[in-house]
Amino acid sequence: MRSRDIKEYGLNIGYSKVGITSADSFTDYVAEVLSRGDKYDFFDFTSTNPLQGAIPKNIMPEAKSVIVLIYDYFQNDFPEELKKMIGKIYLARCYNPLPGMLAHSRLELMKDYLSANGCKVNSSIGIPARWAAAQAGVTTFGRNNFAYAGDTGSYIVISTIVVDMEFDYDKPTMESKCPPNCSACINACPTKAIYEPFKLNPKKCISFNNWITQDGRGSISSFIPYELREAIGGKIHGCDICQDVCPLNQKKLKAPKAVDRYIEQIAEDITLPAILNMTDDFFMNRIKPIMYNYIKDKRYFMRNAALAMGNSKNEDYVKDLEIAITNPDEMVREYVVWALGKIGGQYAERVLKSSLANESSDNVKQAINQALAQG
Ligand code: SF4
Ligand code: SF4
Numbered sequence: 001m002r003s004r005d006i007k008e009y010g011l012n013i014g015y016s017k018v019g020i021t022s023a024d025s026f027t028d029y030v031a032e033v034l035s036r037g038d039k040y041d042f043f044d045f046t047s048t049n050p051l052q053g054a055i056p057k058n059i060m061p062e063a064k065s066v067i068v069l070i071y072d073y074f075q076n077d078f079p080e081e082l083k084k085m086i087g088k089i090y091l092a093r094c095y096n097p098l099p100g101m102l103a104h105s106r107l108e109l110m111k112d113y114l115s116a117n118g119c120k121v122n123s124s125i126g127i128p129a130r131w132a133a134a135q136a137g138v139t140t141f142g143r144n145n146f147a148y149a150g151d152t153g154s155y156i157v158i159s160t161i162v163v164d165m166e167f168d169y170d171k172p173t174m175e176s177k178c179p180p181n182c183s184a185c186i187n188a189c190p191t192k193a194i195y196e197p198f199k200l201n202p203k204k205c206i207s208f209n210n211w212i213t214q215d216g217r218g219s220i221s222s223f224i225p226y227e228l229r230e231a232i233g234g235k236i237h238g239c240d241i242c243q244d245v246c247p248l249n250q251k252k253l254k255a256p257k258a259v260d261r262y263i264e265q266i267a268e269d270i271t272l273p274a275i276l277n278m279t280d281d282f283f284m285n286r287i288k289p290i291m292y293n294y295i296k297d298k299r300y301f302m303r304n305a306a307l308a309m310g311n312s313k314n315e316d317y318v319k320d321l322e323i324a325i326t327n328p329d330e331m332v333r334e335y336v337v338w339a340l341g342k343i344g345g346q347y348a349e350r351v352l353k354s355s356l357a358n359e360s361s362d363n364v365k366q367a368i369n370q371a372l373a374q375g
Contacts, residue, residue, distance in 0.1 A: 087238025
């Protein structure tokens with residue numbers, strides 16, 4: 001099996017680019033992450049720590065090469081209402097997909113092909129994918145920290161497969177193709193998470209605050225800092241803002257696309273009230289097919305929906321928040337209270353006052369008093 005055979009097979013099954021690099025340690029990546037202080041200490045609490053994956057032999061001791069697969073996830077478009085709430089990569093159901101999903105099967109086909117041709121394979125997501133992709137010559141870097149694959153722009157999923165065979169390697173493309181004076185992504189970021197070109201404070205990024213903020217993760221918890229809450233706006237699972245403003249993505253954004261039929265079919269069910277007060281059936285049939293990647297527990301989707309409702313300042317949501325304020329989960333109630341305080345008005349105030357009498361949690365009581373003080 002030659003490098004060329006692997007690339008042709010990858011293109012044949014729907015990947016848009018395939019590159020191959022050596023499985024030598026990505027020492028520059030490790031040095032770069034470590035130089036950024038405590039911004040990446042949460043890596044310790046991810047199931048696949050990229051600092052470990054930067055040494056591919058940690059993933060598979062026999063590792064010789066890393067095969068990098070680029071998938072263009074923006075071949076179909078999605079309803080505008082959903083794009084305001086959910087990152088396109090999730091609507092396309094191709095990020096860390098579950099068994100039974102097309103994207104999962106595509107990666108399995110690639111692994112089967114490599115195995116059938118004598119390779120031992122490992123597709124752990126621990127490999128730092130954007131770094132590996134640039135090493136394998138299939139992407140360049142944007143100042144927004146995303147990886148760009150030519151005309152496909154940054155709307156790509158990068159998958160990596162570690163193998164135990166050597167191949168011809170591609171020339172790295174570690175450079176950037178950003179126009180010299182462009183800073184559109186930095187200016188557009190609502191939380192100012194991109195603190196200088198090519199440098200992101202992940203803890204300020206909306207996406208991080210949507211997903212990584214879960215309890216039981218060392219210094220990370222479900223608490224979303226007050227100073228970031230308004231800037232999160234209506235985003236409940238991912239943020240595309242710094243990609244959508246990018247001149248390098250405009251060709252792809254503006255290219256005519258058919259609407260994804262599956263998402264179109266279920267779109268009207270996926271509303272903030274439905275997420276806030278979701279049933280198990282809704283979680284299984286509407287959340288899980290799209291957003292079951294970073295978050296596996298519906299309480300975090302409920303929290304995110306409450307926050308988005310508060311930021312909308314839409315009084316129509318007060319009746320849904322009134323139901324959710326009786327949620328048995330204290331954490332959810334706290335965000336519901338925050339949202340009612342943001343929306344304000346007489347109805348929200350009535351709900352807050354009447355819930356105070358029944359509230360058992362001191363934290364939530366304190367949040368209610370703060371919310372009432374705002375009005
Ligand atoms: S994804 Fe959103 S919050 Fe994160 S850096 Fe980009 S614009 Fe900022
Ligand atoms: S918006 Fe401009 S600076 Fe940012 S990634 Fe795109 S081209 Fe580069």
